[in-house]
Amino acid sequence: MAKVTANDLLEKFKFELLAGEEGIYRPITTSDISRPGMEMAGFFTYYPAKRLQLLGRTELSFFKQLSDHDKRERMQKLCTYDTPGIILSRDMDAPKELIEAAEKVGVPLLRSTQTTTRLSSMLTNYLESQLAPMTAVHGVLVDIYGIGVLITGSSGVGKSETALDLVRRGHRLVADDSVEIRQEHEETLVGRSPELIQHLLEIRGLGIINVMTLFGAGAVRPFKRIALCIHLELWDQTKAYDRLGLDEEYMRIINTDIPKLTVPVRPGRNLAVIIEVAAMNFRLKRLGINAAQQFSDRLADVIDESEQEF
Structure with a gap:
């Protein structure tokens, strides 16, 4: 799981x-955002201290009606050593009691010009993306006709060479060798390349090439939702491969199952065309x-x- 701090939000x-500042x-x-309305009224029994606290016009308008004693008490309880940050919306002024409590405990107090509802949505989307469960898979991710295709297989089976052929045919490379995958929503897997090897392809005998430099910015994309997995394996004469396409196989990544096709590799087979057609056929399905x-x-x-004739 990625680490997110108030500094990242800044x-x-x-x-x-x-x-x-020290915090x-x-x-x-957690990606959950709390609007501490009940806490402003003095009810801290179920205060979610580990969430980001978002204060809008409603909360601060109520706060102004409190006595000086209640103001100090509520702000001291709001700012705990577990609280990752407090954000004010609409560019509103921070109460002095809140500034004092935040400085005392080291809770980052931030201010935004956005409206409260827009700010809450923006923060939730960002945190869900950054804090989503993540894993890394050895393979290649290519965008083929809008379908995110994850190509897997043992080392040296031809994944990168196939990806290069697909890029030459007008498709877009997302990641080679290592694909970072996040489950950003239920049943939604998004893959991207580690920053170190972004836009790069390793071709045995040729070395490392920069796809964006060679083929242009239209040949790459930063991330793509994964919809289909194609596993490449060396042709096994003793194995019976699916010839009709009725059997459905799935690959489980984190908590999501995605359709998986196994394609045998042997000399003379044009893997780029086969994978391209597989993506088109998947879209038709x-x-x-x-x-x-x-x-x-x-x-x-x-x-x-025939049976009726007899």
């Missing part, structure tokens, strides 16, 4: 730091057109007709 969203590297461990099922249905009809 750099990402250009917030203004009002107090609590800007406190880790943010999502539109409800399944050639293998249509053939199976025709065959069943022919058999039924």
Whole structure:
């Protein structure tokens, strides 16, 4: 899981730091945002101290009506050693009681010009993306006709060479060798390349090439949702491979299953064309057109007709 701090929010969203500078590297461990309305009223029994606290016009308007004693008490309880940060929306002024409490405990106090609702949505989307479960898979990720295809297989089977051929055919490379995959939403896997090897392909006998430099910016993309896995393996004469396409196999990554096709590799097979057609056929299946099922249905009809004749 990636680490996110208040300092990351400062750099990402250009917030203004009002107090609590010593705590800007406190880790943010959840994407949930809290608007402490009940806490402003004095109810701290279920206070989610480990969440980012977002104060809008409603909370601060109520806060102004409190007595001086209650103001200091509420702000001291709001700022704990577990609180990763407090953010004010609409460029509102921070109460002096909040600044004092934040400085005392080292809670980063930030300010944004965004409205409260927009700010909450923006922060939640960012944190869900950054804090999503992540793993790394050895393979190649290519965008083929809008379908994110993860190509896996043992080392030396030809994954990078196939990716190079696909790029030459007009498709876009996302990552080679190592694919960082995040489950950003339920049933949604997004793959990207580690920054160190971004836009690079390793071709045995040729070395490392920069795809963007050779083929232009249109040949690469920074990330892509993974929809299909194609596993390459050396042809095994003793193994029976699927010839109709009716059997469905899946690959589990984190908590999500994605369709998986196993393609045998041997001299003379054009893997780039096969994978390209596999992506197109996968897209047709999502539109409800399944050639293998249509053939199976025709065959069943022919058999039924033959049995009726007898």
